[in-house]
Amino acid sequence: MPFRSRSVPPRSQSVRPRSPIRRLRAAPAAVAAACCGLLVLPSSAGAADAPGTDSAHAPRIHDIQGRTRLSPFAGREVTGVPGIVTGVRDFGAARGFWLQDPHPDHDRATSEGIYVYTGGKSPGVEAGDALRVSGKVQEYYPGGKEAGNQSVTELSGATWRTTGHRSRGRLPRAVRLTARSVPEAYAPDADGSSIENRPLRPGRYALDRYESLEGMRVSVRDVRVTGPTSRYHDLWVTTDPDQHPTPRGGTLYGSYRDRNGARLKVSSLLPLDTHPFPEADVGDALRGTTEGPLDYEQYGGYTLRATALGEHRDNGLERERTREQRRNELAVATYNVENLSPASEPAKFERLAEGLVTNLSSPDIVTVEEVQDDSGPRDDGTVGADRTLAKLTEAVREAGGPSYAWRQIDPEDKADGGQPGGNIRVAFLYNPARVSFTDRPGGDATTPVRVREQDGEPALSASPGRIAPRDAAWEDSRKPLAGEFRFRGRTVFVIANHFSSKGGDQPMEGRFQPPARHSEQQRVAQAEVVNGFVRTLRDVDPKAVVVAGGDFNDFPFSPALRTLRSGHALTSPLDRLPRDERYGYVYNGNSQALDHLLTSPGAGRPEYDIVHLNAEFADQISDHDPAVVRITRH
Incomplete structure (x- = not known):
């Protein structure tokens, strides 16, 4: 049976560059050229195997992700992992795509999404493609392991073949992040030690909740901006408007205990030339739905990589003036x-x-x-x-x-x-x-x-x-x-x-x-x-x-x-x-x-x-x- 295969090198553990990457997004024509020649097989071929792969024994994404922050498959080769492409990063030096299993298990601690790293190469896939992917499971630490960040479980050195295609409207449903779905408690207390081997408790801690969704489609709706748009085209929102609000629309960091887990970083996977990133101030809003895969990056941690951005609503934040001092x-x-x-x-x-x-x-x-x-x-x-x-x-x-x-x-x-x-x-x-x-x-x-x-x-x-x-x-x-x-x-x-x-x-x-x-x-x-x-x-x-x-x-x-x-x-x-x-x-x-x-x-x-x-x-x-x-x- 004919299939399309791609092979990419494994990811190095070097720090991803921050400033220029976000400006090097491919134009739509370039993306289309990268994706041309995609062979879409009939739906009856959706369960077809990669060469030498027994699909009955291929691990699912939730098996690879496991119930902690570290994959039980880390360092091992896996073959024929099925999933649907939910987002593509086709710019910069850390290109790749997110793959999600449309048939989840019943364990809230195991994520159904994973990032497939393709290095500097265009991934050559589109959202909605059904794939079977083979590659090496690794834990990538943004900024290097010594920086103290959490790792991203991903597949590198990957090959894959297309087994079918779904329309964008049939992507796995995004998990809605709200004040009720993100716990108030921020993270487990490990006395300063690493929490990466601890079983996830997504109903107890905000960081565990986000980790249990790593690589999966998530969404927020009608959210307030708590961190203004930066020169890197990202901003921060809160899923809980009542979490330590300031009078001007922000979220107050008032003690070491109040780390405000409802905060979430938002960046975009959309081409900037056709979908300009909003220039938002604190107190502005993204109205409607913002959704995309949940990633983790060096500067800010868990980040929603938007494939759809809500409408920017300017709430008219004004710069303050203090009064003039009196003579005395x-x-x-x-x-x-x-x-x-x-x-x-x-x-x-x-x-x-x-x-x-x-x-x-x-x-x-x-x-x-x-x-x-x-x-x-x-x-x-x-x-x-x-x-x-x-x-x-x-x-x-x-x-x-x-x-x-x-x-x-x-x-x-x-x-x-x-x-x-x-x-x-x-x-x-x-x-x-x-x-x-x-x-x-x-x-x-x-x-x-x-x-x-x-x-x-x-x-x-x-x-x-x-x-x-x-x-x-x-x-x-x-x-x-x-x-x-x-x-x-x-x-x-x-x-x-x-x-x-x-x-x-x-x-x-x-x-x-x-x-x-x-x-x-x-x-x-x-x-x-x-x-x-x-x-x-x-x-x-x-x-x-x-x-x-x-x-x-x-x-x-x-x-x-x-x-x-x-x-x-x-x-x-x-x-x-x-x-x-x-x-x-x-x-x-x-x-x-x-x-x-x-x-x-x-x-x-x-x-x-x-x-x-x-x-x-x-x-x-x-x-x-x-x-x-x-x-x-x-």
Whole structure:
């Protein structure tokens, strides 16, 4: 009997490239050319065997998937596995298709779907094709096994033949994901060990529910967007609108326990030239049905690869504006400007300036994070950032704002982490018409600033000066910058911070549960240094006014923030906001707070505002929202 056979190499365990793949989708004509010559056999041939295969003994997909996250067939060759093609990825370096058995077993823990990896080759199949596939079963770990992600059970080095064809309308029915079908509990607790050998409990845990559907067609209907469209053409939705909602349509990550399993990532298998991916903001909706195979990827975990996308409904999310500070109020803001350099697009400078002037109402002092050197990411030994800051302050003036001055200290080359070659650092912007800066010489990349007593009041040995720049806590991380300001006759100490990133932490949706936060130890050590410095200021004057602002890369409930507040050295005015408003960053569909402005008791009870103008929007100019604190000086 004639048949069509394809042979592809096994998948390597290298990391799939992220950014370019999503832009290399084949046009429909190319897909049609790849599929031409498909031999469709009559329905009576649907049970025909591959050469040398006894179909009575061929494993079914649910046999291959098994009842845990690891296949009992891993590393073995299987032959004649039957199924229907439900989705095709015919772009990028990780091409392949999803195969689903239309005759499921009665075990909710065993998936009926599997991915067939074809490497860089066009799969040459279409949704609805009935196939018998032979190949090697393997567990593919996106990002490499050491990254901590869960594995994808798949067939590689596969050959197959077409045994029939079904119309798209007769594909296996998609499993509907709803608030009731996805458990509230996120994952089993394995004391930090791997859960991949544990029997799945899809009725108990969200991650187990998703794993039991790996490779199968799933659907969501009338869902709210909780993570905006990224430059990689994906977004996040929630299947449970009542799961920790924010007032603007997001889902709040309010504790390590509240991981919000109703979140689901959505990307598209449809050609972008004929089916543009929606440009959605948080709070928008995908109306109608979005459906496709359920995959797992390195950045975000379980992902619905849409073969049908719901209609994008824009709910008109608006960027916020904070009020202008009064004459007797000192407004201190923090803003992560995300790798800003002269190489950045002019539009970025313009929009940052508009945000500072219009949305933030021209704060008196701004701690700015991720200011790059004057050559940007070009690694040429440059460390100065005067051109970067001059372009930013000039853009502010052109936007109708104040003539900001700035203070900063150049880092040592390649010593502070961040984008290679960029030499990111923190800096102060300030409005000389409202505040003055007390310049004291002696601050450089390696000399620690000290607190000394001067006329009975605390003063800095250097202003600006770096706090303990040689301390091991700041290895490969930005060093905090302390500055001495004067407002209405009173000294105000401001500390600009950018703590170490969360890089290296185990993923929330990974196989180790609960995930280890390896990076946390360094941030706690950094918090101890800053807390100690603030205590030294307050030892001289318990009523000293101190503001520590910046991107602390950690949550209000984290050990690092608790350490910053220890001994009542600093408090978090953020805590006085309604709980569902405590966020300024959106990651994997979770609204969370990484940027903070902490104040000493001498600052009284400041007013705090997070100004939502970036993180919830697809056209964000930075991935962080700025925040502002207003301190009243009587």
